[in-house]
Amino acid sequence: MAARLGCVVQVLLLLGPAARGPAPARAAKMKVVEEPNTFGLNNPFLPQTSRLQPKREPSPVSGPAHLFRLSGKCFSLVESTYKYEFCPFHNVTQHEQTFRWNAYSGILGIWHEWEIINNTFAGMWMSDGDSCRSRSRQSKPLLRFCQVELTCGKSNQLAHVSEPSTCVYALTFETPLVCHPHSLLVYPTLPEVLQQRWDQVEQDLADELITPQGYEKLLRALFEDAGYLRAPGESHLTQHDGGSKSLGFETLESCRKAHVELSDEVQRLTSLLDQHGIPHAQPTENPHAKHLGQQPPIGVTSEQLRGDPGLRGNSL
Numbered sequence: 001m002a003a004r005l006g007c008v009v010q011v012l013l014l015l016g017p018a019a020r021g022p023a024p025a026r027a028a029k030m031k032v033v034e035e036p037n038t039f040g041l042n043n044p045f046l047p048q049t050s051r052l053q054p055k056r057e058p059s060p061v062s063g064p065a066h067l068f069r070l071s072g073k074c075f076s077l078v079e080s081t082y083k084y085e086f087c088p089f090h091n092v093t094q095h096e097q098t099f100r101w102n103a104y105s106g107i108l109g110i111w112h113e114w115e116i117i118n119n120t121f122a123g124m125w126m127s128d129g130d131s132c133r134s135r136s137r138q139s140k141p142l143l144r145f146c147q148v149e150l151t152c153g154k155s156n157q158l159a160h161v162s163e164p165s166t167c168v169y170a171l172t173f174e175t176p177l178v179c180h181p182h183s184l185l186v187y188p189t190l191p192e193v194l195q196q197r198w199d200q201v202e203q204d205l206a207d208e209l210i211t212p213q214g215y216e217k218l219l220r221a222l223f224e225d226a227g228y229l230r231a232p233g234e235s236h237l238t239q240h241d242g243g244s245k246s247l248g249f250e251t252l253e254s255c256r257k258a259h260v261e262l263s264d265e266v267q268r269l270t271s272l273l274d275q276h277g278i279p280h281a282q283p284t285e286n287p288h289a290k291h292l293g294q295q296p297p298i299g300v301t302s303e304q305l306r307g308d309p310g311l312r313g314n315s316l
Contacts, residue, residue, distance in 0.1 A: 052093065054091065054107055054128075055110070055128045055143075056128055058091065058110050059112055059113060059230060060227060061089045062114070062227040062228055063114055063189065063228060064121065064184065064189050065189065066177055066183070067088070069177075070088035070156070070175070070177070071089045071090070072087075072090075073087065073156075074086065074087040074090075075156060075157055075173065076158060077157075077159070077160075077161055078097065079161055081096060082095065082096055083095045083096075084158060084171070086171055086173060088124070088148075089111050091109060091110045091111060092107070092109045092129075092146050092169070092171065093106065093108060094106055094107075106130040106144070107130050108126065108129045109144060109145045109169070110128050110129065112125045112128070113125050113228065113229045113230045114228045115147065116228060120184050120185060121150070121184040121185075121228075122184075123147050123148055123149045123150065124147070124148040125145070125146075126145060126148065128143055128145070129143055129145055129146070130144055131143060131144075132144050132167035142166070142167045143167070145167070145169075146169035146171055147169075147170055148171045148172075148173055149170070149171065149173070150175060150184070151172060151173070151178065152176065152179040153174025153175055153176060155176070156174070156175045156176075156177075157173070157174050157175075158171065158174075159172045159174045160172040186228070189226075190222075191226075194222055194226055198219070198222060201215060
């Protein structure tokens with residue numbers, strides 16, 4: 001044992017200062033800052049134009065009253081390297097969860113309107129999101145938008161996010177607020193005056209006073225008045241406030257009236273041409289006809305006339 005200890009002492013003496021290690025350095029103060037990584041979000045070093053800037057304000061809160069409690073709350077989901085945030089009645093955003101200096105953060109859509117199918121709130125439309133880069137430089141830039149489907153769940157959570165096509169996103173939001181079979185019906189949420197208006201539209205359709213196309217247009221106008229749908233923009237054909245007229249007719253009476261007016265106008269122009277001796281081709285249809293329910297032409301045995309807009313026989 002003594003011999004082994006002596007060998008160790010000799011080795012240490014031979015190594016000298018190298019065995020004792022370097023001289024201790026002066027102590028330096030270190031400050032540890034515990035702050036979550038923002039991944040490029042709200043980075044004060046980024047220019048102001050790089051932060052999220054919505055193109056417009058969200059539409060007013062509307063729809064079933066029991067869903068209003070979701071307003072002002074946000075629900076997130078992380079998929080792959082992206083974090084999605086859904087704020088009901090406000091917007092949907094996407095944040096890239098990477099350490100890149102230019103990590104992407106953008107708005108996928110701003111609360112716009114409900115999607116109504118078969119007297120049911122089928123989903124929420126979020127439109128006017130950030131511009132989407134197009135692969136073709138000649139094509140116009142697209143704006144991101146997304147559809148949010150509400151499904152029954154045990155808790156409020158953003159369950160799934162997908163991008164079925166470029167710049168179009170589909171979200172699934174689970175909530176116990178829609179588990180009741182009548183929780184998303186449109187009719188009970190309407191005020192009494194609009195319910196009576198809807199009842200009249202249904203009765204007019206049953207009495208064949210309006211066409212199916214007119215029925216859909218009247219219902220859309222009703223939903224717009226309720227605030228569930230937004231009125232079409234100036235570029236749309238069907239408008240309700242000072243826009244261009246629709247190419248269709250809502251009722252059979254309006255169609256008959258327009259037919260009479262056009263027939264009178266054809267007769268007036270024909271008389272004017274005859275008065276000045278200007279030759280003209282005879283109209284293929286009798287300009288003096290005052291009713292739509294004319295006799296079908298010879299050889300046509302079907303009750304539904306060829307090219308008929310939906311009228312059957314002499315229904316007027």
